Amino acid sequence: MPAPALAGAGEKLAALAPSGLVLVMDEKGNELVAQNADRPFVPASVAKIVTAWLAMEVLGADYRFETRFYLGGDRVLYIRGGGDPFLVSEELAQLAPVLVAATGTQPLSGIVLDASYYPSNIRIPGIEDTEEAYNALNSALAVNFNTIHAVRKGKTVHSAEKQTPITPLAVSQFLARGAQGRGRISLTQDPTVGMQYAGELIAAFIERAGGSVKGKISTGAVPAGLEPVYIHRQSRPLSEILAGLLLGSNNYIANQVFLEIGGHRLGGPVSLEKSLQVANEVLARHGLAESIYLEEGSGISRGNRFTARGLAQLLHLFEPHAHLLQSGDGAHFKTGSFSGVRTLAGYTDTSKHGRVRFVIALESNNGAMRFRLLKAIQSQL
Secondary structure, eight states, X not given: OOHHHHHHHHHHHHHHOTTOEEEEEETTOOEEEEESTTSOBOOGGGHHHHHHHHHHHHTOTTOOOEEEEEEOTTOEEEEEOOOOTTOOHHHHHHHHHHHHHHHOSSOBOEEEEEOTTSOTXXXXXXXXXXXXXXXXXXXXXXXXXXXXXEEEETTEEEESSTTSOXXXXXXXXXXXXXXXXXXXXXXXXXXXXXXXXXXXXXHHHHHHTTOOBOSOEEEOOOOTTOOEEEEEEOSSOHHHHHHHHHHHTOHHHHHHHHHHHHHHHHOSSOOHHHHXXXXXXXXXXXXXXXXXXXXXSSSOOTTOEEOHHHHHHHHHHHGGGGGGSEEETTEEXXXXXXXXXXXXXXXXXXXXXXXXXXXXXXXXXXXHHHHHHHHHHHHHO
16 A cells, blocks of 8 residues: 555544554554554453463464362272363263263262362462452362352352252352352352362262262372373363453463463473463564563453564464454454553454454553444555
């Protein structure tokens, strides 16, 4: 496009959001529009694109998380968590019949949960101790994203999901912290609470599958030398998990995946430091170490800092996986929102320049403006 036409496009965008950051690049890396592009910005949930790309690079599209089950001589079932972010009710319904077939229908004398793959003191910057589902604690062994989805009417609580049995802990937690009506709470107060809920829910599915659990649920370590009777591999490959992560913008899933990047490459137990080391090594290999600064993998920390050119370069690398992003408004994109921060990045097709990569960051609460700028990019280029 001739320079005057490109200048006109820039003027149109500047008129809409004069203080906004906008960068548009074509497939050859030519900058079509660059407004405030040298200013580092807080990516918010746009950071999940970086986590998804890192996961594809380190783990691969077909990677599957594993949960291991062991049976002691006293018929105690030991469960060692592997950080599976999608150990949801539908997954438990699949694994329970196989587990019962491996352990037999004779009553289990107890369940011991081993979450040693994640240190008990692991904390993600930006995660707060609140009831909100987006603040759920990360764990080696958690079910339903470490949240409870229920309906409360007075002192009565029942599951909000037909696929999820209600458990004693779910009832007590929702009575203590859930509002009247339908809602979802995170299990953030104490890591052992999330573990207990996981044990209760797994026990409920074992009973649905024809088994039974007669003893208590506790935490501990798998005895040395005990071999697993069943290793459950997540039914969803990583690519499917990432598609769900990018569409739902789930912070819990994002950091489970991010922690596995370090655990897989450097061995367990996982740590934020290990994952940041691996992430920075991969970013440095592509010349992105100075332009993509991460504190964690979901974007919930305001300490994450990107440059527009760095993210645009990463979008070029991520383009084979662009279909994993949300689609609509003629684009594949990811949004990010914080108080005072609205971001949007991805790919869109233009009439004169084909597919372009775009990065938009606004220091405002006007989320609609991001899409007005996107429409202007599409119409002007």
